[in-house]
Amino acid sequence: MTAAKRSPKSRIASFLGLFFPDYKAASVFEVSPKGLWRSGIRHVVLDLENTLVPYKARTLDSATLGWLDDLKRTGLEVSIVSNSPRAWVEGLLADHGIRYVAMARKPSRKAFLKVLELSGCGSEESIHIGDQLLTDIFGAHRVGMAAVLVEPLSKKGPISTHLQRKFLVPLIRLGCRLARLGDPLGVEGGGSEPKFQELPG
Numbered sequence: 001m002t003a004a005k006r007s008p009k010s011r012i013a014s015f016l017g018l019f020f021p022d023y024k025a026a027s028v029f030e031v032s033p034k035g036l037w038r039s040g041i042r043h044v045v046l047d048l049e050n051t052l053v054p055y056k057a058r059t060l061d062s063a064t065l066g067w068l069d070d071l072k073r074t075g076l077e078v079s080i081v082s083n084s085p086r087a088w089v090e091g092l093l094a095d096h097g098i099r100y101v102a103m104a105r106k107p108s109r110k111a112f113l114k115v116l117e118l119s120g121c122g123s124e125e126s127i128h129i130g131d132q133l134l135t136d137i138f139g140a141h142r143v144g145m146a147a148v149l150v151e152p153l154s155k156k157g158p159i160s161t162h163l164q165r166k167f168l169v170p171l172i173r174l175g176c177r178l179a180r181l182g183d184p185l186g187v188e189g190g191g192s193e194p195k196f197q198e199l200p201g
């Protein structure tokens with residue numbers, strides 16, 4: 001017996017569904033380490049630029065370091081997967097003993113798969129937190145990881161970020177609207193279903 005073939009329409013809907021964050025938060029500080037642990041998460045995979053630090057920041061501030069410590073104290077594995085240049089990522093993280101992959105080329109699956117392997121955690125017990133629909137949310141969903149969308153810490157970013165915000169995100173949102181899926185950013189769109197799950201508290 002062969003599996004029933006899916007229609008092109010349902011394939012497109014499944015593809016576009018990968019852009020919808022599972023959770024939405026103003027910043028990482030709304031994400032409770034204990035809440036994640038209680039909901040079965042064992043591994044937090046973080047974006048760096050505009051998620052943990054503003055564009056071109058030179059240090060991690062004390063509140064962010066405190067939140068990262070909370071994750072570790074809770075028993076969670078922590079990884080950073082960043083598309084930013086290696087020297088910048090290394091300069092920020094070298095002193096803090098945090099596992100990272102720089103120049104990750106998200107939404108490629110490669111770096112996500114690498115940190116899954118290094119952490120010893122499966123994708124179903126890992127969650128990615130990032131500020132971009134394409135690189136972070138779509139990228140994480142491609143490996144079966146849940147994803148939290150946070151507000152970017154600054155409007156600044158490299159040219160790739162600006163191109164993503166100006167052209168790709170409107171295109172993705174239009175596609176989702178045409179497919180009657182609603183709005184992946186939750187800004188508009190119909191339907192009575194809640195757009196995002198509530199973050200575990």
Ligand SMILES: [Mg+2]
Binds near residue numbers: 047049051130131
């Ligand atoms: Mg980012």
